[in-house]
Amino acid sequence: MSQADLSLQRSRPIYGWALHDGWAVAKRDLLKITRVPESWFFSLVQPVIFVLLFAFVFGGAISGTGGNYREFLMAGIFAQTIGFNGANTTVGLAEDLTKGILDRFRSLPMAPSAVVLGRTTADVFRGMLTLAALIITGLAVGWTIHNGLPKAIAAFALLLFFGFALSWIAAWVGLYMPNAQVANTAGLIWLFPLTFLSNAFVPLDTFPSWLKPFAEWNPLSSVVLAQRELFGNPTGKIVGGFPQQSPIVYTMLSCLLILLIFVPLAVRKYRNSISR
Numbered sequence: 001m002s003q004a005d006l007s008l009q010r011s012r013p014i015y016g017w018a019l020h021d022g023w024a025v026a027k028r029d030l031l032k033i034t035r036v037p038e039s040w041f042f043s044l045v046q047p048v049i050f051v052l053l054f055a056f057v058f059g060g061a062i063s064g065t066g067g068n069y070r071e072f073l074m075a076g077i078f079a080q081t082i083g084f085n086g087a088n089t090t091v092g093l094a095e096d097l098t099k100g101i102l103d104r105f106r107s108l109p110m111a112p113s114a115v116v117l118g119r120t121t122a123d124v125f126r127g128m129l130t131l132a133a134l135i136i137t138g139l140a141v142g143w144t145i146h147n148g149l150p151k152a153i154a155a156f157a158l159l160l161f162f163g164f165a166l167s168w169i170a171a172w173v174g175l176y177m178p179n180a181q182v183a184n185t186a187g188l189i190w191l192f193p194l195t196f197l198s199n200a201f202v203p204l205d206t207f208p209s210w211l212k213p214f215a216e217w218n219p220l221s222s223v224v225l226a227q228r229e230l231f232g233n234p235t236g237k238i239v240g241g242f243p244q245q246s247p248i249v250y251t252m253l254s255c256l257l258i259l260l261i262f263v264p265l266a267v268r269k270y271r272n273s274i275s276r
Contacts, residue, residue, distance in 0.1 A: 018111035025105075025118020029092065030125055043088075044130055047081040048137050054201065055141045072234045074134075074143040075227035076200030078156075079220055081134060082163035083191050085127045086170035089119045090187030093174035097273055106271075113267045120167035127163050131156060146232030155230035158251060162223045165255040166191075168262040175269040194220050203236025204244070216240035219254035222247040 054077070055070050093116070096102050105115050145152045170187055177183035197214055198221040207215050215221055216239065226247040228235045243250040 018113050018117060021110040021114030022117030022121060024110075025115050026121040026125070027118075029119060029122035033126070033129075043085075043126075044133050046084075047077060047130060047134055050080070051077050051134065051137050051141060068142065068234060070138075070142040071144060071231075072228070072236065073201065074138040075155075075224045075231065075233060076198075077138075078131060078134060078159055078227060079162070079198075079224045080195045080200055081130055082127050082159055083166055083195060083220065084188065085123055085130060085163055086167040087184070087187030087191070088126060089123055089167050089170040090174035090177065091180050091183045092119055093171055094177035094183035095180040097175065097177075098179050102270065102273060112271050113263070116168070116171045116266045116270055119171055120164055123167040123170075124160050124164050127160055131159075143233075147230060151230040151232075155227045158226055158230075158248065159223060161255055162219070162251060165258040165262075168259060168266055172262050172266040172269060175266065175273050194218065198224060199236065200224050204239050205237040212239065217243050219243075219251060219258075222250040222254065226251050 051073070054073050093102075096105075096115075102115065106112075111117075169190075173186055173190070174183050177186055197211065198218045199215065200220065204212060204215050204221065222243045225235060225238075225244060227233075229247065238244050
């Protein structure tokens, strides 16, 4: 790096330029959607298939929701999709690391956090596109928003914040992966128990007693319940303490805690990572 580049980097405000550089990286990642639309198309098809399977195949066998199962289902599908969306960050960072692209980024006068921030920000925008398709699918199968548009917007904003927080975990995982193939598995394997050991698809009171505490304190359970309350959809029987009694507050606290832990971990790992 030249002396001029070093002087420029020292003169930059830390946080302002981190956001500026992060947005530049995010735009790079989002351009891939237009260049390789097939990748986004197939990532869009999967959650739609989940909606159709649970609504028309499994829904009749699942009871205890206290109302229309399809309305109960959609909040869980939204949360699952936003969580799985973070796997893009895991695979993308592993691929960039393998190809030496991260080394090129480190040679530029840019904020160290910008690459990871750009990836996680791109995940939020990809999540918005996927949610738009899911909303249309949900409305088509019988899902309805009962509490008005402002609360619905609040529900989706909370969901995207939750997805943004999970993307930092995904980024940290991706920087440890030796290649994109391994990252593809590692990016999803920790999300499956997070999703299915929650109230995404069945009420918590149907869980075995030894699993209920984990499901109750699982942040995904709280974000799903918060959505159902904001949408005015069936919630099932509310069981447990603080996470289920105050799901919005617990979701916000969980997201902030995840960011406090994994933002520094992911940025430090990015600084220390080398091409493989």
